[in-house]
Amino acid sequence: MSLINETHDPALKSWVEEANRPGSDFPIQNLPFGRYRPIGVDEDFRIGVAIGNQILDLQGADLIDTSDMNALMALDTAARQRLRREISRGLSKGSAQQQTWSKRLIAQDAVEMAVPCRIGDYTDFYTGIHHATSVGKLFRPDQPLMPNYKWVPIGYHGRSSSIRVSGQTFRRPRGQTKAPDAAQPTFGPSRRLDYELELGYFVGGGNALGQPVSIEDAEDHLFGVTLLNDWSARDIQAWEYQPLGPFLSKNFATTVSPWLVTTEALAPFRAALTRPDGDPQPLPYLDGGFNRKAGAFDITLEVLILTERMVESGLPPERLTLGNAGTAAYWTAAQLLTHHTVNGCNLQSGDLLGSGTLSGPAANEAGSLLELTEGGKKPVVLANGEQRTFLEDGDTLILRGWCERPGAVRIGLGEVRGTVLA
């Protein structure tokens, strides 16, 4: 179980000075894992840890003997915590490793990042109850929230092959759509292209086929989190999704942030998941001590947009949304993992579980344009006068996340950005 230890000590400083700058995403209390290689060099990606504006080469620093992130993720909890302690000590001010490790640093702006691991299977969940309710209203006005929602952590399998790391650009997808009053569908570019603000939960150690993971053990199987943008073509979705769920409306692109922020790093930012009075208690297999007390992640989430015109005018990205993962999600990552395996389904190291769109209860906490514009009816007006109901060609979306609490050092998840091409 993740517990607070000396690696979280707010007094801890690094000899990488940029890591000590207040507001840095990557202070020594964070230490997220990613895969990188120098820009323009065609070599295998290496495993590194972000520290300030630098990356420490873990193999170069003799901390690991693999470049296979999935193997590292499969380490048991004790081994992962030992590795974290070792990295933390070596990067601490005054450490004996400074002289050798400082030669194993590379600047973050000198590298290209990869998707952090090999993702065998990707499952997307639907834990954002405010999102499910708002979207449900648009698709099914008579019954926005299905009767199963408060009992079953609803999820579906997504597409692994089209997951890319931050910086992804993709062409606006084409497909079948049908206007409500049309006699038959037509084929063409999606006109209702949207983003979805999600967290990606990454599986550490897997489980064997036929061997469910209990809610008590689930945290041990969670390696860490990234930001995730689940790009969605709403018009394609509306026509295709009955009765087997979303398919081409979602599988053309999914973008993740490059840094796996570990559950160990997130230990100071856990929260109870509270259910509104009158809601059913989870069935026993989804209800357990730690999960009930501290299953949620208190992570602030932000979405920004940068249009082509804003770039031309030299304007900075503009905020669309500011919310919190903990209050948006109806189910915890541990509950998703346990539910996923309760029938015997096997998860493997590196598998990705998407949280679903994490919209908060307030209008400005909505994690998609579908919600912000009430289904395309009320355009968002940007500071430069541009309007958006759905995404236009050239739009860049930026998702950011961070954790802040009294008594803890702020840590960041970095960002994930992606751009729609014509």
Added chain:
Amino acid sequence: MSLINETHDPALKSWVEEANRPGSDFPIQNLPFGRYRPIGVDEDFRIGVAIGNQILDLQGADLIDTSDMNALMALDTAARQRLRREISRGLSKGSAQQQTWSKRLIAQDAVEMAVPCRIGDYTDFYTGIHHATSVGKLFRPDQPLMPNYKWVPIGYHGRSSSIRVSGQTFRRPRGQTKAPDAAQPTFGPSRRLDYELELGYFVGGGNALGQPVSIEDAEDHLFGVTLLNDWSARDIQAWEYQPLGPFLSKNFATTVSPWLVTTEALAPFRAALTRPDGDPQPLPYLDGGFNRKAGAFDITLEVLILTERMVESGLPPERLTLGNAGTAAYWTAAQLLTHHTVNGCNLQSGDLLGSGTLSGPAANEAGSLLELTEGGKKPVVLANGEQRTFLEDGDTLILRGWCERPGAVRIGLGEVRGTVLA
């Protein structure tokens, strides 16, 4: 495009005599690919071709220089056809290779088979229109076939990690179910466990993200087919599937047959896909010359059951279903592949596309117990007096497939079997 050539010549015989026995699944006109290793030997799986009751070791026979089936599958059509010709010539009666290759044979009953390739992503479609109609009636009596069915090849992403080869055994899945009249769900073993008779279409060469495959080119991306059993827990499915589709009801086990029967081998068994009068023509992106003329596969499909009591009494498996893939499917494999990529989604070598349950129009052509028993209302009565509404612990299901046509030598897909444990 697959064309009939000398490898299909009905007069062709092999020096492996068992391959010339009428009724063999694996005559020299078939030559399916699989991965095998000797039973009880812990070594890497090798690529072989089935011939009669033997397997030819392709690397041992100097025909390929890899043990990576996905790499072999990614060969372009011309290279695949060259390899097929070379194997066919070498295995032909009187060939110069007989002496050396006969040392590279191993008996099929002396090996353990693997899933034929690394399956990155698995997509399950819903092309069986009679299945979709019958099942639709049970889940949605008011609207059995959705308005999109005859326009969109409906599909959803499945789970790759739990796919196993023929011989799979698995525990009856547990999960949430809710009786229609119950106030809340309960947790326990599925009571409505079922099978689904499908074909698995395997992708050969993939496509880059953002680069759709046209219907004219789709056949070049299809490597071959297997049988596929999409085990399904109907009671879990009914409670969980709204609004994002089937999830835990399907992902606990999927079983495929070990032999990839290539589209080249199937060339003599292609058929036109005819749509009933009055049905809409496919949108242009799903409609093309070869696909229209010969997109379907004329494959006979059979399902048999072998219960524990039958085994104890020494009884053989008993037939539940006999049907034909060509008349059961509303969409061709090429249409599925093109549809899957039309939004830019990338397929990779080895990806699996399930056909969906291939039930014919007649009652005894139904590809699942759900249909055979009309939703569990009318039990199937077996010859020994046993009854089945859904699967019982200890039941073994066997799916078989073969192609027969005047003027062509019969070829078989082999079989896929799987057993339910308590």
